[in-house]
Every structure is written in C-alpha cells, then in structure tokens.
Amino acid sequence: MIRLEPRTEPSRAMIALTPILAVLATMIAGGILFSVLGKNPFEAIRMIFWDPVLGEHAFYYRGQILVKAAPLIMIALGLSFGFRAGIWNIGAEGQFIMGAVIGAAAGLALYPSQSIFVYPIMLIAGTLGGMLWALIPAYLKIKFNANEILVSLMLVYVAFNFLAGMVTGPLRDPDGFNFPESRSFQQWDAASNPELIAGSGIHWGVLMTLGLVIVAYIVLTRHIFGFHIRLAGQSPRAAKFGGVNPNKMIAICLGLSGALAGMAGLYEVTGPAGKLTTTFPLGYGFTAIIVAFLGRLHPIGILLAGLLLAVTYVGGDVIQANLSLPKASIQVFQGMLLFFLLAVDVLVHFRLRFKRGI
C-alpha cells in the first residue's frame, strides 16, 4: 500500500528532477506507442530526439529548431506569469493569429514603402493586436466575472475565422492569383524578418526571445511585480492583504501574455511563414502551454523546455518523412509529455510512503 504524505515545503530537488523523469517516461511510453504502430521504437525515439540535433542530416534540421523554439518560448514566457497567479490564458493561439494579422495589416497599409520605420510599426501593431485580443477575456473577467479560460479559447476560433476573412478579403494579395493569401513579406525587404546567419535559423525573433528570457528572469526574481505574481499564486488571501489588486493582476497577466503571443505571431508571419495564409497557425499557442509547464513556469526552464519541444517538432518531421507516420503522432507525444509531467509532479509536494496493510 502506497500512501502520500504531504511535504512541509515543495522539494527543490524534485522540482528540477521531475521534468527529466517526465521526458524519460514519455520516451518509454512513446516507444511502446511506436511499436504498437509497427515501427522500431528505438529508431523512432532516436529520430525524434537525436537526429535533429546531432544526426547525420542535423545541419539541415538544426536551423529549424531555433525557428520553432523562438515562438514557443516567447509565448510560454508570457503565459507563465498568468499561470503562476492562477490566471489561465489558453487562447494564446488566437492572440498569436491576431498579432500576425494586425501587424501584417499595418505593414501592408504602407506597401511598398522601404522606410526603416515599416518593421517597427508592424512589430508594435502586432504586439498591441495580440495584447488587445487578450484584454477582451480580461475585461469580461473583471467586469462580468466571465471565465477567462472559456472566453480566451472561444476567441481562438473567432481569430481563425477572422484570419480566413482577411486573407480572402481585404488582405488578399492584389497581384496574386486569387489565392487566399497575403503579399509575401519575404520579398519586401522593409517588412521581412530574414534569417540573419544562413542555416542557423536565427532571425530577429530569436534574438528578441533571448532578451525576453533575461527580462522575464529579472522581473520574476528581482522585481516587486514578480513577487506579487508568486504571492497571488501561492496565497491569494495573503496577496490581497499585501495590497495586490486582483483585477489589475488579471489585466496585466492576460495583456502581457497576449502581447508576447502577438509579437511571436508577427515575427512568424514576416519570417519563417513569409505570408498570411489560412494554414499559417501551427498550434504554437497550444504547445506553448506544455512548454510553460515543462519549464516549471520559470524563464530558464522555459528556455530549455522550448528547445526540447522544438526538437520534438523537428523530430516529428523526421519520422513523418522516414517512417511514414502521420504528423499527429508527435502531437500525441507532446500530450503524453504533459500528462507524465503532471503525474510526477506529485513528488514535489508529497512523499511516497510504503506501508504494509492499511
């Protein structure tokens, strides 16, 4: 008989150890899944985790890792603040889309200007777009007590449809062939977010992400706002007595996460994606939730978790190409990772006690 005994305080060792345990458990369970699908599990796991980084064709994949890690980390950083305070923005995908659409629209209004102000304007518009989109659930939560989880999620579907409406309507490429897509930003120097070093995958968004990791680390550990966030998460009552205004907290957390998601969307549409299409969103907004948890809601953890999840994304492409497995198998893999993480989390707050009988 195993019994759970509460720890007096969370185990620091376990906080660091459990994500690694979760990854190992996912590898084992994933291996079983692949063998059920009739594939060699060792080969599949190697292709997901090893080949993109150090394999034979890694030079081709390595750039893709940073391209995919940057938006994941950027979005997860924003989400982590809210998650710590118990404010659940799970509509980051929608804010990502809105940031891309509004930023792109602001840029396209200036087409074909080659002014150096085009990109900063787009970046600000995209960030504000994502922020405003996230402030809708914040407003409805503060004013009407509406559940931010459901509202932010509903807005993802609204944003999807808005994107579709834009690329088939006002933002459709006037010189295109009526395809539902915008002008290409890659071919318009003032509005493009190019790869800075060929083959590295580094673009402006990657550099911005690194900067944001540092800023987030400082805010969380050294700034009064970070303290309030941690306080609100651990003891809402104490936070109230400590002068933390819960409504302000909701607005800041949602606005911040929306702004970062919007910014990520803008970097994506002007860089790796290149233009707005209906298939432009890749689900980063949802995967970022896994990144935030796997990274223990801590900026450095999120950096590592984002890189790991990006590897699995690229690894997913590898197994898709080499083992003819559907793209969804990597989604299962990522879902499993979150499951195992939540499962082993019990070790942080509880001790396992083995006892005979009852």
Added chain:
Amino acid sequence: MDFSSISIVSLLATLMVAATPILLAAIGELVTEKSGVLNLGVEGMMIFGAICGFIAAVETGSPLIGFIAAAAGAAALSLLFAILTQYLLANQVASGLALTLFGLGLAALLGHKYTGIKPPSSPKLDLPILSDLPVIGPILFNHDYMIYFSILLVAVVWYFLKFTRKGLVLRAVGENHDAAHALGYKVIRIRVLAIMFGGACAGMGGAYLSLIRVPQWTEGMTAGAGWIALAIVVFASWKPWRIILGAYLFGGVTILQLNLQAVGVDIPVSYLSMAPYLVTIIVLVIMSADRKRASLNAPASLGRIFHASN
C-alpha cells in the same frame, strides 16, 4: 438574397441535429462538475469518441456498436484524467488541457487511415402516422435514435441528481468533499465514476458528429464543440433541463448562420462562422455577471483538490 428559401420546418429539424453533440457532452460534464471536478478535457474526449465510434462503426457496419465504442473509448481516456487529478492530485485545469491536447493528437493518429470514408448510416425513427404529419412530423418524429436518447439521458440525469440517494451523495461530494468524507462516503471513487460518465457522454457526442451530423472523419472536426459544451454547463447554471435549452440555442445559432451562408447573405462566410463562438461568449458573460447567483449555483468544491489527511 432570398430568405423565403429558408424553411422554418427544416431549420428546426436540423437545429436538433446540430445541438445533440453538445447536448450529450454538456450533460456528461454537468454530472462531473456536480461531483466537484472540473474536467476541461471535453474537447479531447469528444474527438477521441468521434474517431473510436467512427472506426468501430466502419469496421462492424453498425452505428450502435460505434456509439458504444465511442462511449467506452472516451471513458477510458477520461480515466487518465481521473488518475491524474484524483490519485496524483494534479491541478485540474492543467490536466484537462493535457487531456484535450493528448486526445486531439491520438484521434488524429488513429483517424489517419479513415479520412474520406462514409460511415454506415443510422436508422431514423419512422412511426406510421406521426412521422408523416406535416410540420410536427419532421421536427419531432423523424430523427435518428440518438436525438431521443440524448433527451432521455437528460431526464435520467435530472431524476438521478434530484430524487435518488446516490444522486444526493454525488452532489454532497461536489458541495463539500471534507464533510462527505467525514460521513464515510468514498469521495474519490464517486468522482472517478462521475469523470468516466462525463467521458462516456462526451464520447457519444463526438461519435454523433462523425457518424450522423457530418458524417465523416476529418482531423480536428469537433472545432471547439467540447469547449462550447463547457460553456453551456455554466449557461445552464448546473441544472440538467437548462442544458437542453442552451444546446438548442447554440444549435439554432449554428444552423441559422449556415442557412444565411447558403442563401448568400452579403457577409463573408468567415464572419458568419464566428457567430456560434461569439454567442457562447455573450451567453457566458450574461450568466456570470450576477456574481452572487453564479456562485450559488456552482458546486462549492468545484475544481478543488481532495486529499484525505487521515
């Protein structure tokens, strides 16, 4: 534009078809939430049920077996959530999200080979005289059996929660798990069963989409229906009969916007498609605005973790 081509009779008849998947998922989630558990994984369980039901129906040729498989499959999936939240004391919001992400992925993986196949068709109710009645016939007496089953299920849940001893215990667990535990009720066992019931219902709702409403398998076909079901539980103030009202209201909005698309209203399709989601938000806002009433209706232990400290 020709609005006269929208027939009220067929509108009402299709409204029920559009509402049933959400009705099924919502009534299951209502029972789960009444026991004090907030399972945000409805979307994942629904889509998993959709593919389980689809595969079973295609392989056996029987829609009935399809629905049974959907209920069993989604209930099994919900067991993962139950283990995480009830035995490993994980955060319910995060676990629900994990269930959705995992379910969406697993369904896409299983459904990989099943796109573009037509499922066996489900029989429709055909009563000698009633089904042939004008107006009332097509609206009330000419549907597939699942529509009647879903309404019956609501009635059963209502009766169970209101008039049976077991229903009372389930509600007690949801209102105050410590008191219920002190009285000797098995809080965790009851919650696990409630979670699995919610899973089974969501699974059937998903199967209704893939076997009757669409009927086909496409990746991500639930398109937020599970989340709307969660909103409908709030809309219904955790009262079974109001689930029907909420689901049919939602079905009405969906069908109306589809009909407006069909007659070619001068609004682009993409904007019309936003309607169900926007209506859901509006409904949520209206129902939550009165804080006092909202908190009276919600089960008091909703979302809280129970750990017996014996």
